[in-house]
Amino acid sequence: MAASxxxxxxxxxxxxxxxxxxxxxxRVHFADRNHPSALDLEKLAEAEVVFGNIPAQLLPTCQKxxxxxxxxxxxxxxxxxxxxxxxLTISNLKGMFEWPAVETALAGLxxxxxxxxxxxxxxxxxxxxxxxxxxxxxxLRGRRVxxxxxxxxxxxxxxLLQAFECETHVFARTxxxxxxxxxxxxxxxxAGSDVIVCCLPKTPATLRLVSRPLLQSMKSTAVFVNIGRxxxxxxxxxxxxxxxxxxGGAVIDxxxxxxxxxxxxxxxxxxxxxTQHTGGGxxxxxxxxxxxxxxxxxxxxxxxxxxxxxxxxxxY
Amino acid sequence: MAASxxxxxxxxxxxxxxxxxxxxxxRVHFADRNHPSALDLEKLAEAEVVFGNIPAQLLPTCQKxxxxxxxxxxxxxxxxxxxxxxxLTISNLKGMFEWPAVETALAGLxxxxxxxxxxxxxxxxxxxxxxxxxxxxxxLRGRRVxxxxxxxxxxxxxxLLQAFECETHVFARTxxxxxxxxxxxxxxxxAGSDVIVCCLPKTPATLRLVSRPLLQSMKSTAVFVNIGRxxxxxxxxxxxxxxxxxxGGAVIDxxxxxxxxxxxxxxxxxxxxxTQHTGGGxxxxxxxxxxxxxxxxxxxxxxxxxxxxxxxxxxY
Numbered sequence: 001m002a003a004s005x006x007x008x009x010x011x012x013x014x015x016x017x018x019x020x021x022x023x024x025x026x027r028v029h030f031a032d033r034n035h036p037s038a039l040d041l042e043k044l045a046e047a048e049v050v051f052g053n054i055p056a057q058l059l060p061t062c063q064k065x066x067x068x069x070x071x072x073x074x075x076x077x078x079x080x081x082x083x084x085x086x087x088l089t090i091s092n093l094k095g096m097f098e099w100p101a102v103e104t105a106l107a108g109l110x111x112x113x114x115x116x117x118x119x120x121x122x123x124x125x126x127x128x129x130x131x132x133x134x135x136x137x138x139x140l141r142g143r144r145v146x147x148x149x150x151x152x153x154x155x156x157x158x159x160l161l162q163a164f165e166c167e168t169h170v171f172a173r174t175x176x177x178x179x180x181x182x183x184x185x186x187x188x189x190x191a192g193s194d195v196i197v198c199c200l201p202k203t204p205a206t207l208r209l210v211s212r213p214l215l216q217s218m219k220s221t222a223v224f225v226n227i228g229r230x231x232x233x234x235x236x237x238x239x240x241x242x243x244x245x246x247x248g249g250a251v252i253d254x255x256x257x258x259x260x261x262x263x264x265x266x267x268x269x270x271x272x273x274x275t276q277h278t279g280g281g282x283x284x285x286x287x288x289x290x291x292x293x294x295x296x297x298x299x300x301x302x303x304x305x306x307x308x309x310x311x312x313x314x315x316y
Numbered sequence: 317m318a319a320s321x322x323x324x325x326x327x328x329x330x331x332x333x334x335x336x337x338x339x340x341x342x343r344v345h346f347a348d349r350n351h352p353s354a355l356d357l358e359k360l361a362e363a364e365v366v367f368g369n370i371p372a373q374l375l376p377t378c379q380k381x382x383x384x385x386x387x388x389x390x391x392x393x394x395x396x397x398x399x400x401x402x403x404l405t406i407s408n409l410k411g412m413f414e415w416p417a418v419e420t421a422l423a424g425l426x427x428x429x430x431x432x433x434x435x436x437x438x439x440x441x442x443x444x445x446x447x448x449x450x451x452x453x454x455x456l457r458g459r460r461v462x463x464x465x466x467x468x469x470x471x472x473x474x475x476l477l478q479a480f481e482c483e484t485h486v487f488a489r490t491x492x493x494x495x496x497x498x499x500x501x502x503x504x505x506x507a508g509s510d511v512i513v514c515c516l517p518k519t520p521a522t523l524r525l526v527s528r529p530l531l532q533s534m535k536s537t538a539v540f541v542n543i544g545r546x547x548x549x550x551x552x553x554x555x556x557x558x559x560x561x562x563x564g565g566a567v568i569d570x571x572x573x574x575x576x577x578x579x580x581x582x583x584x585x586x587x588x589x590x591t592q593h594t595g596g597g598x599x600x601x602x603x604x605x606x607x608x609x610x611x612x613x614x615x616x617x618x619x620x621x622x623x624x625x626x627x628x629x630x631x632y
Contacts, residue, residue: 106422107426110422138598276445280450282454
């Protein structure tokens with residue numbers, strides 16, 4: 001029987017065309033997620049399958065919904081729905097942003113070490129600053145790095161850092177790949193690391209896990225990188241240690257408020273590279289999202305469990 | 317017997333102090349290389365050992381010189397001295413710039429892919445450009461990369477690129493590590509690669525080896541990286557393909573003229589990151605140069621061949 005599918009995801013024409021051409025046996029409706037029409041909301045109420053991140057407050061209207069394929073890895077929007085929708089399967093894009101996210105983290109980290117955050121603006125001014133930059137350059141090679149989170153992004157981060165001959169440690173509460181587990185171990189590693197890379201998602205358990213005391217314990221040369229979620233960090237404390245140059249610098253992809261408003265203190269923190277939540281992007285991103293949805297749709301229609309099912313109870 | 321040593325290298329106080337404290341059995345004179353005094357030139361004429369890159373035109377005055385420890389990897393300044401000083405040993409800093417050079421290359425390459433050459437200036441303007449940048453982002457992972465040169469920098473580059481799961485090929489005329497050797501093979505790889513990283517030194521054989529036809533054959537999305545020497549590239553042709561957007565971009569550490577003068581076309585080429593010959597730098601650079609000199613001095617005094625001897629005849 002044909003499934004009733006509502007597409008709520010942000011897609012481009014290539015991705016939409018792929019879905020239209022592939023899911024020909026189903027009734028597919030593309031909603032305007034920014035300005036949903038009455039018809040869009042009617043189709044949502046009838047949908048058995050949704051592709052995209054439906055606003056949590058609309059979920060109670062979806063009485064027939066059985067499976068929602070998220071257009072993100074993060075599923076923090078649904079954390080408080082636990083138990084409300086026992087028959088709903090949610091799947092995410094786990095692994096899809098692994099490479100772009102770690103490459104953005106490394107681009108920022110290497111740029112700070114090699115002075116590109118000074119060289120790139122100097123290029124715009126046609127100003128040769130070799131002798132000013134060169135004594136301040138550093139190498140990542142051989143540094144001691146703490147990675148927070150042992151998901152696919154954290155694991156890839158560790159493997160790449162090992163190619164730079166870094167000494168890597170991983171914090172996670174349950175993953176067998178982690179060697180830092182307790183608050184005491186976390187504190188010791190914060191104080192002893194040259195680089196700390198946060199790859200943690202937004203969950204109640206990760207809220208301000210990177211606390212003021214941890215940030216203040218960091219080495220004066222250490223760099224903090226966040227490609228997880230802004231909520232994981234005490235942002236006011238981060239701004240403080242950066243402004244007071246108590247740490248060496250930061251690479252920040254995610255912030256508490258996005259877009260970051262003009263005048264926000266983070267814009268002007270010294271030795272800080274802001275990558276504006278572009279960490280997950282890549283040229284075929286939207287097409288790959290559609291491909292994964294269609295792959296999972298084939299499984300769903302054949303009674304095979306979809307890939308990347310999210311367990312709201314377990315979290316990360 | 318105490319050796320007469322002239323230090324001509326650019327050093328800081330830490331590096332000078334290390335030499336003074338270590339070479340206590342020798343007569344060490346520190347010259348002012350920017351404004352050499354009459355005494356400096358007199359000491360140079362008497363020196364058995366020199367640490368630093370003596371201007372080639374001064375070498376004929378050095379009748380007692382037996383060993384010159386360069387303060388660089390490049391030794392292009394002495395290429396035309398072949399045969400003039402049969403008893404002179406020259407050693408360089410081979411391997412010392414391996415990590416900073418490859419990290420600068422990767423910082424630039426990843427910055428281009430992840431949009432940091434747009435995000436860093438936007439940060440200065442407090443402008444959130446996520447949605448403009450994100451669709452233009454790319455990953456390095458899995459790209460086909462041609463590395464020109466199989467010295468320590470080229471070899472390290474290859475190993476790091478393999479951690480990014482790149483398909484790597486190496487051009488060199490004689491190295492057993494190279495799989496691209498002939499002009500025809502080089503042309504085929506220029507046309508087929510996503511990234512080309514030049515790690516070649518300045519020698520007569522490498523002069524404009526990266527020629528106009530090779531540059532014009534590159535893929536429209538391909539990125540050219542130069543951490544070798546500016547002389548290896550037809551710079552006018554490089555500027556042309558960048559300005560006309562016939563290639564995807566460039567990361568340029570070395571140029572024909574350094575410092576690059578204001579108004580030079582390279583400053584404003586699109587999708588180009590200029591790292592202003594900072595590629596070799598790192599915080600302990602000058603101290604490490606002194607350490608290698610002292611290590612080689614101990615070998616020299618004990619009749620053991622010094623490390624990193626340069627063969628002017630063989631070149632690279």
